[in-house]
Amino acid sequence: MGGKSKKKRDTPESFKEKGNSAFNMHDFSRALELYTKGLELDPAHVILLTNRASAYIELRRYEDAITDSAKAIETDPNWIKGYYRMAVAHRELSRFQEAIDYVHRGLAINPEFTELLALKKEIEADMEIETALPLDHPERKKFENLFNWLIEGGAKFPKIKLRFYSKDYRGVHSTTFIAKNECIVVIPRSHIITLEMAKATPIGQKMVAANLNLLSPKHSFLSSFILQEKAKEESWWKPYLDILPESYSNFPIFYTDEDKEWLTGSPFLDQVNEKIQDIEEDYNCIVDAVPEFANFPLFEFSKIRMGVSSRIFGMQIDGNKTDGFVPLADMLNHRRPRQTTWSYEESKNGFIIEAMEDIERGIEVLDSYGKKCNSRFLLNYGFIVRNNDANEYPFKCKLREEDPNLMTKRSLIDGNSSQTFRVQADEKENVFNEFLGFLRFLELNDISILPRIMEECQEEDQPGFKPSKVKPISLANEKRVLQHVKKLSENGIALYPETLEEDGQILERTDLTENQRNCVLMRQGEKQILHWYLKFADLALALLDADRKEVKKAAKGSPYESYLTHCIIPLIGK
Numbered sequence: 001m002g003g004k005s006k007k008k009r010d011t012p013e014s015f016k017e018k019g020n021s022a023f024n025m026h027d028f029s030r031a032l033e034l035y036t037k038g039l040e041l042d043p044a045h046v047i048l049l050t051n052r053a054s055a056y057i058e059l060r061r062y063e064d065a066i067t068d069s070a071k072a073i074e075t076d077p078n079w080i081k082g083y084y085r086m087a088v089a090h091r092e093l094s095r096f097q098e099a100i101d102y103v104h105r106g107l108a109i110n111p112e113f114t115e116l117l118a119l120k121k122e123i124e125a126d127m128e129i130e131t132a133l134p135l136d137h138p139e140r141k142k143f144e145n146l147f148n149w150l151i152e153g154g155a156k157f158p159k160i161k162l163r164f165y166s167k168d169y170r171g172v173h174s175t176t177f178i179a180k181n182e183c184i185v186v187i188p189r190s191h192i193i194t195l196e197m198a199k200a201t202p203i204g205q206k207m208v209a210a211n212l213n214l215l216s217p218k219h220s221f222l223s224s225f226i227l228q229e230k231a232k233e234e235s236w237w238k239p240y241l242d243i244l245p246e247s248y249s250n251f252p253i254f255y256t257d258e259d260k261e262w263l264t265g266s267p268f269l270d271q272v273n274e275k276i277q278d279i280e281e282d283y284n285c286i287v288d289a290v291p292e293f294a295n296f297p298l299f300e301f302s303k304i305r306m307g308v309s310s311r312i313f314g315m316q317i318d319g320n321k322t323d324g325f326v327p328l329a330d331m332l333n334h335r336r337p338r339q340t341t342w343s344y345e346e347s348k349n350g351f352i353i354e355a356m357e358d359i360e361r362g363i364e365v366l367d368s369y370g371k372k373c374n375s376r377f378l379l380n381y382g383f384i385v386r387n388n389d390a391n392e393y394p395f396k397c398k399l400r401e402e403d404p405n406l407m408t409k410r411s412l413i414d415g416n417s418s419q420t421f422r423v424q425a426d427e428k429e430n431v432f433n434e435f436l437g438f439l440r441f442l443e444l445n446d447i448s449i450l451p452r453i454m455e456e457c458q459e460e461d462q463p464g465f466k467p468s469k470v471k472p473i474s475l476a477n478e479k480r481v482l483q484h485v486k487k488l489s490e491n492g493i494a495l496y497p498e499t500l501e502e503d504g505q506i507l508e509r510t511d512l513t514e515n516q517r518n519c520v521l522m523r524q525g526e527k528q529i530l531h532w533y534l535k536f537a538d539l540a541l542a543l544l545d546a547d548r549k550e551v552k553k554a555a556k557g558s559p560y561e562s563y564l565t566h567c568i569i570p571l572i573g574k
């Protein structure tokens with residue numbers, strides 16, 4: 001009897017009500033089930049159809065939502081919610097033109113329908129972003145060719161698209177929701193340029209045969225591959241070659257003298273000049289062994305070298321480590337922490353990218369190029385990371401010519417007179433200990449303790465002097481070390497024409513070119529480290545005369561807590 005009366009209550013309306021309650025409780029799967037039950041009783045129930053479409057949208061099943069909405073519109077062409085859901089689902093799939101068409105069809109029925117009016121504005125904003133570069137711009141055409149070439153070769157990337165921020169700066173965006181662990185991109189092996197391929201080219205073979213002593217062999221081989229392919233009238237790789245940037249003017253090796261002036265005082269300038277020389281040295285080395293390589297001008301070689309340094313992937317194919325270009329995978333821009341992960345996947349016979357977290361529709365899909373200081377980002381990738389916690393400053397520590405123990409000390413550091421420590425504003429980094437350890441050694445007057453120091457440096461597999469193993473020696477030695485740190489920091493700061501505060505003000509200007517801005521950000525990062533060390537030296541020097549209690553108090557919560565606790569307190573106690 002009870003069963004019978006229950007059946008009586010099961011109507012499309014009752015399922016709709018129950019479905020709506022579940023929907024309001026955000027239980028979209030249950031709502032979907034209930035709407036489906038209602039539709040089994042009345043398949044053309046337009047409210048149930050658009051309500052189920054709504055549940056599908058919440059569950060990110062947009063194609064199903066489109067099917068239901070289409071049916072609702074077909075059943076009742078005046079059912080405005082059908083157009084609304086259609087537009088929403090299409091928008092979620094980044095089919096903006098279809099989405100806006102449905103908005104217009106809905107508004108034709110009721111021009112006042114507020115949800116449609118709001119949606120119209122949002123879709124129009126989406127479309128404006130999409131068309132930052134005109135739809136018929138030749139750059140877009142090049143990417144269409146690249147994508148077709150990749151897809152014909154078996155590549156898969158159904159949920160991403162390229163967005164043009166400008167002609168030369170592009171990024172990858174999700175066209176729809178991407179779930180954590182989903183594979184976003186597969187690039188078949190046939191479309192990857194590897195080091196082995198570069199070595200197998202006519203010039204590559206001659207380079208291998210000449211057994212060249214190159215400073216950057218991988219980068220040079222891959223550059224020679226690109227140059228050779230570009231020179232061919234018809235290259236199979238043309239769709240990829242065409243999308244490589246034409247201008248590398250944001251890379252410091254191509255900075256004008258004017259740009260470089262913005263780096264006055266910065267040790268980064270030395271890195272830039274070294275890079276220019278290293279590339280030229282590799283170029284000359286290749287030309288000496290393979291004279292026809294001179295057909296490629298040094299300028300072109302240098303540009304492609306920057307293309308390689310900013311796009312190269314290290315991977316393992318068939319168990320062998322290699323490096324190469326992976327078209328499209330190299331369109332993802334950098335951000336830390338990692339949002340995606342990539343690898344060569346033997347089972348897929350290709351290079352894959354997977355999402356490490358849920359990625360909402362429309363947002364930029366990013367890759368992490370690693371934790372690097374801005375000098376490496378700027379030099380090799382042509383951009384700067386703001387508030388970069390991995391910035392470094394190279395402190396060059398020189399043995400003093402007048403040091404009576406110069407020769408003994410020099411012999412312990414392999415005949416060198418100086419050592420450079422790329423320090424960070426972080427006492428937990430090992431380089432902090434190496435830097436201070438080296439200064440303790442450098443400031444050591446009583447060399448009778450050198451044998452003990454050397455003994456403490458010894459490790460089974462690695463004999464020799466290790467600065468990080470040199471712990472505080474004495475109060476007097478540590479004082480000289482801290483005075484040395486202070487001097488190095490002050491000297492470094494004095495080299496820049498502008499102060500740290502002035503850099504902050506300059507960055508507020510709106511008339512800076514990208515290169516000028518990057519130079520200021522670069523030197524600002526260096527100065528921040530120098531000031532960190534200056535503060536460190538001043539504080540620690542002042543505490544050398546304090547009592548333990550005072551040092552403990554100053555240490556607590558300070559950025560130098562570990563040093564003060566483990567280096568200063570034991571010295572005071574001695």
Ligand SMILES: C[S@@+](CC[C@H](N)C(=O)[O-])C[C@H]1O[C@@H](n2cnc3c(N)ncnc32)[C@H](O)[C@@H]1O
Pocket residue numbers: 168169170171245310311330331332333334335380381382383384
């Ligand atoms: C692997 S490519 C990425 C695709 C590149 N945006 C393009 O349009 O070809 C690396 C280059 O992208 C740019 N880039 C990547 N991440 C960036 C970021 N976080 N900020 C600024 N530029 C970035 C730099 O010009 C870099 O040399």
